[in-house]
Amino acid sequence: MDRRIVREATWKHQGAELKINVTKRNGCHVSILKSVKGQIDTMQSYYSRVLIIRLDLHVNEYSGDNLKLSRMMGRLTEWLREKYSTDRVGYVWVREHERAKNQHYHLALMIDGRAIQYPIKVIEWVENYWQKRDEPKPFTPKNCYTMIERDKPETYQKAFYRISYLAKSRGKGYKDATANNFSVSRIKPK
Secondary structure: OOOOEEOOOEEEEOOEEEEOOOOOOOOEEHHHHHHHHHHHHHHHHHOOEEEEEEEEEEOOOOOOOOHHHHHHHHHHHHHHHHHHOOOOEEEEEEEEOOOOOOOEEEEEEEEEOOOOOOOHHHHHHHHHHHHHOOOOOOEOOOOOEEEEEOOEHHHHHHHHHHHHHHHEOOOOOOOOOOOOOEEEOOOOOO
């Protein structure tokens, strides 16, 4: 894993120069940025429009693993494939643990933007699933979704900037050895 942290306002990778969400205090993990870019690019190789949805999930009790989130991601992917007949669901999630007693997760979903154009049903599904397991209602950030269009590079830049927040260095690394700081889908490019 690439352990470098970038602190500049732009990140250069494979010929692309992308604005990232950094502050004076926090840089971004290069390994997470690379993974996010790889999955967005892969999703764009299949779909001319990719819907990106952002959510935050909190837990009531600390866990040394990410099993609750992993199970939810499996069920969510299943549900999306069945309901929307979509073959691929991209995602990235990060685990953070700062001042609170328990960890929380930031999630970005990447979905075929022709099959799903607005996120409300997806958000409702995640909220219902999470709350049925006695966890707090997921937080939906303001401007929680964006649509990337293949022939509009400004939409890519806007989405990447938003998702780069997940790569921030603050809050990472405070976990048991059995837990990962982040995970991404493993969709292969066309």
